[in-house]
Amino acid sequence: MDVLPILLDWLPYLLSGIASTLGLVLAALGLGILLGLPMALGQVYGGRPIRWAVGIYVWFFRGLPILVLLFLFWFGIFPAIGLGHYSAFVVGAVVLGLRGAAYQSQIFRGAIQSVGEGQMIAARSLGMSRFTAIHSVILPQAMRIALPGWSNEYPNILTDSAVCYAIGVVELLTITARIVTQTHITIPIYLATAGIFIILNYGGLKLLHRLEARVAIPGFGTGAM
């Protein structure tokens, strides 16, 4: 069976699917940092109500399957709060991001807590405010410690992004299903898509590992952390 010419015919379509999938992943990773880092700081340095609220948030978003979260937000919450006009792509990105924030906050929290408490005391004793100490002493170290764990979120979000198929986001898997319906060629097309996901997956990880090496401070931390 000549699959390659068929794939080449559909190439622009496939590429748009890849772009959409990567868009979902990048939006989710970005939202994950934007929300996850403040949540982690809140959980470490905040008062009891903040810690409690973040705990509930994390418990909720890590306890629900991604499919149920997507259904809940796409069919339920978004229309209910008057945002029903947003596209499936936006809802998918937001849900992946909110969920990513729950996971990433725990990675950041672990990293912040692994920076010794003495550092905060030392920074304060030098006259830094709490905010300056967190910003200039704790976080530069914690973010580097968090990076390897954070990198591992990328493949998780990438594979989860395929579930956005269920609410009709036109990402790589949706495109694949459409090509299969049109051409009636199943396994070779599915395997080609699997290949694309695998390349995106390990290619992305490689880039992230390069980033880790780039921001590493010689003598601080190890690759194993």
Place this chain on the structure above:
Amino acid sequence: MDQTVFLFDILLPALLQGLIVTLQLIVCSAPFGFALGIAVAVGRQYGHPVISWFCKTFVFLIKGTPLLLLLFILYFGLPSIGITFTAFTASVLGFILCNGAYNAEYIRGALISIKDGQMVAARSLGMTRWQAIKNVILPQALRRAIPGLSNEFIYLIKYSSLAYMLTVVELAGAGKQVATKYFLYTESFAAVGIVYLVLVSVTTIAVNILEKKVAIPGTVRATPAAQL
């Protein structure tokens, strides 16, 4: 429609039906996923280089591919070469492969953490390699792998919902059907979510108890409690 009538006469019975299917999916997948994980980890760590390569490639491929795509291949793809599964079987097979691959990574990590000297000592006592693995290495390694394995088990509970994409009406699917029929989306999916939260939370507690129960004092280092 009256909310209580909807909740108790329509939603809850439907979710109960779905929950039973979800539990069936999990019960059919978890033991085989566990066994596959052990086999792949041991094969990769102690097997012949060819077997080791196969185990490594298997984990690489499964971890790189979205589970939903794997399920599509099993259910929509394989019939084209004459292999047909029911939606339930295809789901279970997909879950076993996925669960097995991730379990293998945790078990392999635990195998590596057992010091080489243990194998040397076991061999010097006259055990075969296989006996040493089975009786000395694995009993220690599996205990160390419990936190990772339980995380994977909790993932299994959650991704069992993807069976609905192959038309298996499990918990998420049952909620979807009720939601679509009565146009009560938020309520239905919130209820589904609560059931998953209960499942996951109960499992987390059960796993923590299990970990303490099987611990051998002094041999297993303190491991962080299992998280969601």
